[in-house]
Amino acid sequence: MSRRTEQIGGTRQRIVDAAVALHGSVGPARTTIAGIxxxxxVTRLTVYRHFADDEALFSACSAHWLSQQRPPVPAEWSRENDPLERLRVGLSDLYRFYRDGEAMLTRIYADLAELPEAHRKVLASRNDHFRNVLLEPFPEAATNNRLRATVSHGVSFWTWRSLCHDNGLSNDDAVDIMSTLIAAAAGTHPSIAP
Incomplete structure (x- = not known):
């Protein structure tokens, strides 16, 4: 019985590995069950035996990929009470994650409309959480729409990608730029060395 269980587990893992590889290379929208x-x-029927639908397969892929990453830790950002220091710590952590997972994250965000609805909601909720943790120490966060919008822009994967991938900036430079922009939206002007 345990050998059969190991075989089933091995087959399931091969399917997940194949799906992760395809999601990272061609994106979820172009990944097919036949390709996986x-x-x-294995056969397509074997894939369906292990995963009843796209959502189950995507969940397994996401969990597997994330288990191999070092995700951002907003609880650690919250240790900083100074709003500008929290921005630096949080954006540095977030941008490190984006750089480490750039290939997969580019495909996932590019195919966002094609993802199962539950996963789109998880990604949106996660970005909202990042924004809220970074906004928390700003006294004007609840009433300053420009500040909220600018922090939302700062936590966006596409913002990081534009600054770092497309324009060749380091993560530190991107953090400095976004911190300065957010501080301006908040009405404070930190002295940041160029």
């Missing part, structure tokens, strides 16, 4: 089956060395 071929890459995993």
């Amino acid at each position: 089956a071929g890459k995993a060395g």
Whole structure:
């Protein structure tokens, strides 16, 4: 019985590995069950036996990929009470995650409209949480729409990608730029060395 269980587990893992590889190379929208089956060395029916629908397969892929990453830790950002220091700590952590996972995250965000609805909601909720943690120490956060919008812009993967991937900035430079922009939206002007 345990050998059969190991075989089933091994087959399931091959399917997940194949799906992760395809999501990272062609994106979720272009990943097909036939492609996953071929890459995993199984039949399409075997894929369906292990994963009843796209949402179950995408959940397994996400969990597996995230288990191999070092995700951002907003609870650590919250240790900083100074709003500008929290921005630096939080954006540095977030941008490190974006750089480390750039290939996969580019595909996921590019295919966002094609993801299962539950996963779109998780990504939106996560970004809202990042924004809220960074806004928390700003006294004017509840009433300053420009500040909220600018912090939302700062936590966006596409903002990081534009600054760092497209324009060649380091993460530190991107953090400095976004911190300065957010401080201006908040009405404070930190002295940040160029």
